[in-house]
Amino acid sequence: MTPLRIAITKGRLLDSSIALFKKVGIECEALERPGRRLILPLDGGRMEAVLAKGEDVVTYVEHGVCQLGIAGKDMIEEHPSNVFEVLDLGFGKCRMAVAGRPDSGFFTGGGQRRAATKYDGIARAYFRRENMDVALIHISGSVELAPLLGLSDVIVDIVETGDTLRANGLEVLREICPLSARLIINPAAMKLRKSELDVYAKRLEAGLK
């Protein structure tokens, strides 16, 4: 049997993942010094880790080339898939929010409204739920610029501390949902390799307490 493969979101979620692995005794030396390698040994070679961008983590797990993944809830919501979302890992906590100038009148005005976002799917679903007609403008970099340049009335984005917003005269107008890192599992793998996956899921869960 090939080793189980886990896709891990690079950046902050990787640091927290490493801390969790260490806490529960999953050997992860290679993750701390990945170098240029894309597939790294984990847990003494019993597993393999793939480091990827969040949205790719969901894709790899969805297609089953990685059986497990650690991804932000934002990525799971933005890229609807049939993956199992078995554990809230508790780290990477932040929230998805609508932010804008305090006086934007975004939620009270009736005219044509625009929101800039990286998260078109989440934003579209939210405004539909709220029965609001909002034109979405897709931005892939610093979304906060859009209202400053007059491109949009608000932004829909992840908010952690709110420092960036405040520094640019923006604030959270509405919270959409809380976010954190999740352990996701491919449904086929869950059925074919249940006992192995159970072991890891239980070990990680034990580390959260």
Place this chain on the structure above:
Amino acid sequence: MYTARDLFADRRAAMTAVERALAACYESRGYDEISTPILEDFSMFSGSATALDPKRIFKLVDNGEVLVIRPDSTAPIGRIVGTKLGEAPLPLRLWYNQEVLRAGGSQTELSQCGIELIGAEGIRAEIELVDTAAGALSAAGLSDFKIELGHAGIFRNLIKDLPLSAEDAERLRRAVEAKNSAEVNEVLGSVKGFERETEALRRLPMLFGGAEIFAEAEQLIKQPAAAEAVAFLKAVCTALGYLGCGDRIIADLGLVNNMNYYTGMILGGYASGTGERVLSGGRYGGLLGQYGKNLSATGFAVNIDAVCDALEKNGAATPAAVPDIMIWYGARGLQEAYETAAELRNGGKRVEMSTLGSLDETVKRAWDKGIPLVLAVGGETRYIETGRGTKI
């Protein structure tokens, strides 16, 4: 944007091999082949007659009538049974092998080869269905696969009396589907009372595995109709254990896909080498009602593409065949060449006739195509080994 699906060479050969193996499997169990039109009336795919999201259906208009390009085989088969096979003795056993088209996904065209068992109810029908599913996947060449079984009656009955809005009920269903226990707990947090139901629902995502899960399930699921569904599922699993395919079966009481469509047991198949389901189906009841027939049916479709992905990953896909021999004939060899070719073909060989002018060119072309042997007739009859492939 459409994903091209031009099928040729090894992929086409692998698909054909799987389709033939499935056809033989279904035929040997008394199923009759049926095929349905490419275009159907849109109205057929509304309500509980299909599990499909209408957005996934290609529509077109002819003379003001809204038509669809076949998005699924079950509803059209239901139409045929409802309108044309009313007098046929039940149960009906039908199998099909045809493409269905789905809009808006990563793959537009899907090859599905499956069965419908119509007008048979009770555990005997379910056992036959699962045994046929296991037989089909084995016949297709898969060795490492599992079949999951669930029951639509479990979740449906557990939430029936709960004071949940439609939105929260759907949120709960999705959370159970994603095995997201945290979210299940969150949705149920607002429900006061109904401990019997909520305790069971909280554990539902984790209630999957071998026969051992039924002990816990029986303890937890006390709502009568849901408990009845659990008992039914357990009986099916026990029976399959007697048939020797118990280790292939996983019970998953948290299977809640297409809850508006399925009315009884649900099944899905997974094989190592693909993250996609290789098989899916279940019992449905609403389909034949629109034709005034109170018939329940069950069935499944094998996803030929996913099966071939799994076979290819495991090096078990049937490759495109290379001819065993190429025959070249000289000026006086025409008759002998065709007679010899016919004899060889009768003996099961694949024989290709050379259309080239010279023997040298023929040998070179045979080598290019990986054909191991050339036979030259007309003048001196002789075999020439090209040095490729296996010898005969």
